[in-house]
Amino acid sequence: MKKQNNQPTIKKSFFQATKSFISITPMILAVVGLVALFQTYVTPTMLSNLFGFSPLTDTFVGTFIGAISSGNGALSFVVADGLEEQGVSLYAISAFILAWITLSFVQIPAEVSVFGVTFTTYRNILAIFSTILISYLTVITIMALK
Amino acid sequence: MKEFKFKGIKFLIVVVILFTILFLFDFANSSLAVSKFFDIIWKLLPIFIFIIILTTLINYFLNPKKIMKHFGEESGKRGVFYALFGGIMSHGPMYAWYGMLDDMRKHGLKDGLIVTFIYARAVKLPLLPFMIEIFGILFTVVINIYIVIFAILQGKVMDIVIGKKLNKKEKQMAEKILACDNDICLKKDECERFRLFKAGAKECKTNSGTETKGCGKFIKISK
Numbered sequence: 001m002k003k004q005n006n007q008p009t010i011k012k013s014f015f016q017a018t019k020s021f022i023s024i025t026p027m028i029l030a031v032v033g034l035v036a037l038f039q040t041y042v043t044p045t046m047l048s049n050l051f052g053f054s055p056l057t058d059t060f061v062g063t064f065i066g067a068i069s070s071g072n073g074a075l076s077f078v079v080a081d082g083l084e085e086q087g088v089s090l091y092a093i094s095a096f097i098l099a100w101i102t103l104s105f106v107q108i109p110a111e112v113s114v115f116g117v118t119f120t121t122y123r124n125i126l127a128i129f130s131t132i133l134i135s136y137l138t139v140i141t142i143m144a145l146k
Numbered sequence: 147m148k149e150f151k152f153k154g155i156k157f158l159i160v161v162v163i164l165f166t167i168l169f170l171f172d173f174a175n176s177s178l179a180v181s182k183f184f185d186i187i188w189k190l191l192p193i194f195i196f197i198i199i200l201t202t203l204i205n206y207f208l209n210p211k212k213i214m215k216h217f218g219e220e221s222g223k224r225g226v227f228y229a230l231f232g233g234i235m236s237h238g239p240m241y242a243w244y245g246m247l248d249d250m251r252k253h254g255l256k257d258g259l260i261v262t263f264i265y266a267r268a269v270k271l272p273l274l275p276f277m278i279e280i281f282g283i284l285f286t287v288v289i290n291i292y293i294v295i296f297a298i299l300q301g302k303v304m305d306i307v308i309g310k311k312l313n314k315k316e317k318q319m320a321e322k323i324l325a326c327d328n329d330i331c332l333k334k335d336e337c338e339r340f341r342l343f344k345a346g347a348k349e350c351k352t353n354s355g356t357e358t359k360g361c362g363k364f365i366k367i368s369k
Contacts, residue, residue, distance in 0.1 A: 010206050016249075017201035019150060021194065024245040027154025031241045032190070033161040036183035037168070040175050073270050081280045093281075094289060101268045107241050109157040114244040115251070115260070122307055123261050123300075130265065130296040138289045145284060 027110040034106045038069070044079045051088045058092030063131050066099025068106075076100035090142070094135035102127050193238035201246045217255040226298055229259040233266025233297065240264060252335050254344045258305035265297035324349050326363070331355030338365040 008016070047065055051058050066076065080093045103124065111120045168176035217225050236243060247260055269290050270277070277286045326339035327350055334340040334355070343350055355361035 008205060010202070013205035014198075014202045016205050017198050017246075020201060020245045020249050021198050023151060024153050024241075024248075026152050026158040027244070028241055029187075030154055030158040030161040031239070032186050033158075033165065033179075033183055036179045036186060037164070039182055040179040073273050074276055077273070077277060077280050084281075090285075094285075098268060098289070098293070101270065102265055104240065107239075110154055110241050110244065113153045113157065114248050119257055119260075119308075122304060123264065126261065126300045126303060127265060130300055134289065134292040134296055137292055138285065141288045141292075142284055145288075 024110075024114065027113055031107055031110050038106065042069070044075075044082065047079055048082055048086060051083055051086070051092060055089040055091045058089050059095045059132060059135055062088075062092035062094075062096035062135070063099045063103075063128060066096040066101075066131075067103035067128070069100050073097075073101050090139045091135050094138045095131055098131040098134055099128075102131060190238060190242065193242055197238075197242055197246055201249060204246070204250065217250065217259055221256065221259070225256065225259050226262060226301065229262040229301065230266045230294060230297060233263040234269045234271060234294075236263075236267055237272075240267065253329075256301075256305060257308045258301035258303075261304040262297045262301035265300050266294065268293045268297075324351050326351065326353045326361075328352045328355055328361070331361065333361075333364050336364075336367060338367050339363065341367055 047069065050061055050065055053061065069076070076097050080097050083093055083096065084090075108120060108124065111123075115123075165176060165180070168179070216228060221228075247255065247263070251257070251260065274286060274290075324339065325342035326334075326337065327343045328334065328340070331337070331340070331353070332355070339353065353361040353363045355364070
């Protein structure tokens with residue numbers, strides 16, 4: 001490929017990329033530390049015990065629990081499966097899975113340090129509203145299609 | 147040369163203090179947490195390497211002008227498509243991608259597209275078979291379609307909200323100063339003139355500016 005004027009060399013690009021990544025390592029280590037603490041002290045059984053109210057309350061609980069939880073997305077499916085067997089509403093289950101994957105309160109300090117308070121606040125508020133709306137729309141759509 | 151700065155040092159100190167306190171009062175569980183910490187880091191290493199390689203390629207192939215074209219104010223539907231596609235295809239935890247997104251943002255990536263990228267990551271391609279097995283195909287298809295729709299909507303809303311805030315500040319600034327599109331200048335990331343250019347201010351000229359000597363028209367980005 002022909003090199004254009006002002007285009008950095010691959011070596012310089014790699015150096016910039018590495019430097020950029022190294023600059024966020026304290027933040028990554030801190031988030032991983034919190035995730036490790038969360039996975040040690042908060043068990044799926046503890047989470048399951050927080051459900052069992054009305055569908056609306058369970059949806060908010062699901063959103064909140066999902067948002068404060070962290071870990072691989074597959075783990076949220078396993079916990080959600082257990083909740084479904086316990087009779088928790090599909091609204092709450094959808095909200096829980098979505099919040100687990102899209103919201104992570106553990107990551108907020110890291111997000112603020114990179115993108116700033118304004119961006120982080122707006123993004124998380126939008127994500128919370130979307131999570132609740134999607135969980136309701138999903139269940140309504142499924143009911144309509146069945 | 148742009149000053150190197152670590153991000154999240156205070157946050158890391160707080161977490162280290164938390165671990166130290168837990169070590170004193172609950173040695174067994176905190177040791178388990180440390181072991182989990184290293185497990186997670188070990189599992190993330192390939193993703194970190196992948197992100198560094200991807201960022202290298204972006205730095206090499208996409209100069210700021212190209213980033214502006216594909217992901218900036220004028221990117222349109224193509225920018226949304228790239229953000230959605232990137233979000234769906236990206237793996238690993240979100241925080242691992244912050245560095246790359248921050249780099250691209252400094253070169254003109256729209257906030258709305260970052261929001262779209264982040265929410266689109268909720269579509270977990272490798273986990274879809276697992277999701278279908280647990281919740282069924284109908285639930286999986288419906289929820290993922292809504293995720294994609296809401297990823298786009300969130301991006302649009304973010305652009306409107308941020309745009310309104312930016313416009314107010316810009317109107318005041320643009321009356322006083324000209325924007326500058328000199329993307330070679332090493333002070334550009336700290337300069338209000340370049341920020342105004344990225345935001346699409348009307349009047350614009352190219353001021354010179356080098357690594358050793360500024361252009362003499364540098365204005366620090368206002369808070």
